[in-house]
Amino acid sequence: MASPSLHSLPGGLAVATNSLYSCSNFLPTPPHSSPPRSNSSLITRSPRNLCDRKTMSTSAQASSSLPPLPEDRIVLGCGAVSVDFLAAVASYPNPDDKTRSTSAKLQGGGNAGNALTCAARLGLKPRLISKVADDPQGKGLIEELEADGVDTSFLVVSEGGNSPFTYIIVDNQTKTRTCIHTPGFPPMIPDDLSTSNLLAAISGARLVYFDGRLHETALLVAQEANRRAIPILIDAERKREGLDDLLSLSSYVVCSAKFPQASLGFIKAA
Template identity: 30%
Template sequence: MGIAVVGSSNIDFAARVTKLPQPGQTVLAKEYKSGPGGKGCNQALAVNRLGVSPIFISKIGDDVLGRQLLATLSDEGLDTSHLIIADGAQTGTALISIDTAGENMITVVGGANMTMTRGDLHEKQSHLRDCDFLLLQLECPVVAVDCAIKYAREGHAKVILDPAPVPDHMVMRDLLALTNIVTPNSSECLAMTGIDPVDMATATIAANKLHEMGPETVIIKMGSKGAFYSSDGQIGLVPSFVVSAIDTVGAGDCFNAGLAVALHGGQDLADAVRFACATGALSTTRNGAGDAAPTLEQVLALLEDPASAS
């Protein structure tokens, strides 16, 4: 029962720069920091900090970075018993540049993440069948993601897919046909539908296209414009929270974690999206990806007093 997360785990190396480099350009960083990352790991850490202990299924290397990641997750109180150690593959890494406005540029080396197989998921099938919500992203092989979805749907789980990075259209359509809730950001929505969701009208059109592909619930993360949701004929736009953003790397992952925790706790969709917006917004006020996830108390405080973080 509860929330399961299947996805990537990395060690992030993040450098803070005045401006992001252009092709062929070298820029000097003011500082750098390493810490846990990868969209799966970010989501699992955020779910855990929000008070729900997730089943986290990921694959890391038997190397220094893998041992560092295991120690970090254990120190966070996250159950690491479902992590899979890959033979002959390095732990995934991400090389990140972040400018003074909090915008980022990321290069990911998938490493062990890209060795996840159907066999790996077969060994975890009982946990996937028993969960209420399954959080997924696309930084692991699509065959593994597809396998995780099918095991989860053999139970009663709701599948929440963050379609990043967006694969080709045929693969995306196959995954969406098995997805309950899809949560693209604006650029991912454009890539999947050909529509740039800049307001309620365009977001509604884009959401309808995504509904036609399978998901009964579509949530479009529109940055400062808020989060649009469409489900069972109901649509809405939840305003963004005004915060002093310094790092947006893990915001989308924290959003999805907040969404799953709120839905798992019985909130209706509109309230769950607002909870997710608060979780994502708070993550941008801290450096790092997984390290930036807020606690439940911090999210509740922002929901109670939205002006507290501005």
């Protein structure tokens, strides 16, 4: 991964930019040389594919000389979780084409879900504020997050509706991905998060993370974090409704390489 570029905003806001999305080797290529008659045997449900065992082992060895993590290492996140249906193809199809996948996976996704899963695997204690439905996809998301050590006590589960899901086409030729997202229904609103749950969720947190989604609820959480002088980290993937309000309260911003130029008017130095 390329080293991020750092920029400063008025008020001392730090912005780290990087191109985070590379789909090289994102899905394994099956051993056969020709497409199978059916892809059903290739579809697997797997945990969030964020870091492999070798990487985790290497990281653990590298951090063995570091001081132990403090007990109060709670991270609160507010944002999206999603079921991801991933299909890798040799090349992206043209309109009205039919093509076969080279491999497929079903796993949890969503920026907040992924970020907090990483935090849990690094030894932190993440809590998540988000919303799913009581459908099989929502239940699977909760089970997967809890298995990784993410506290889902503050996750809202609606009766009926649908959990968020995304179809992701991974182009092995260009090493890119295309996402087709279907939001959850009913959407999360501020009334879904009671004052008592908000205060319980943020209690003891050392950092609060937002991915820019669920903006009305996120703003309530950010305002409470700001009152308590808890650092706020924003994952600014792209311009979204309500993002400016969150940015005005943020301590740190992580974004894609295109976000500053498109949304904040930065021009990359020659």
